[in-house]
Amino acid sequence: MPGEILNIASSIQCMHGGQALLFTSNTRFMVDNLPALMQSDIHPVVGCPFTIGPKYQPCVRIEWSGGASQCAVNGVPVLVRSSIGQCYSADGVVQGIAIIGNTQTKVGAL
Numbered sequence: 431m432p433g434e435i436l437n438i439a440s441s442i443q444c445m446h447g448g449q450a451l452l453f454t455s456n457t458r459f460m461v462d463n464l465p466a467l468m469q470s471d472i473h474p475v476v477g478c479p480f481t482i483g484p485k486y487q488p489c490v491r492i493e494w495s496g497g498a499s500q501c502a503v504n505g506v507p508v509l510v511r512s513s514i515g516q517c518y519s520a521d522g523v524v525q526g527i528a529i530i531g532n533t534q535t536k537v538g539a540l
Contacts, residue, residue: 433511434533435501437464441531444489444517448478450528459503462534467509469497475517480525489517489525 436442439462442450450473456465471494478488492515497507515528 432498433513434535435461435498436467436509436511436513436530436533437461438467439464440467440533442473442492442515443529443531444475444478444480444492445526445529446478446480446489448475448480448489448517450475450492450515456503456508459508464534466503467494468503469494469507469509469513471509473515478517478525480519487519487521487523487525490520491518492516492528493518 438452452473454465454467454471456468459466473492475489475491480488494509494513494515496514498510501508511530517525517528519525
């Protein structure tokens with residue numbers, strides 16, 4: 431999947447407006463002097479207001495698929511703008527797809 435490589439300064443949120451806390455175990459591959467995010471990363475979400483009826487059901491984490499096919503760190507694909515982040519509730523229910531906002535634009539990958 432082509433696109434700009436995501437790093438820890440990227441802006442990612444759940445579809446309800448909760449913000450992803452971006453960190454990674456990657457210490458080897460930097461993009462714009464910051465660690466690139468990897469497909470294996472799981473990002474916690476804070477501030478999601480989602481409610482189903484009377485039950486508060488916020489997104490609490492984002493798990494990723496569709497990383498770069500030709501750029502990896504220790505065999506794990508890096509995340510790119512076209513990667514798919516599924517947002518999950520604490521019960522493990524898929525709540526929607528993450529929204530990737532701003533990211534660096536200097537480096538892309540296939």
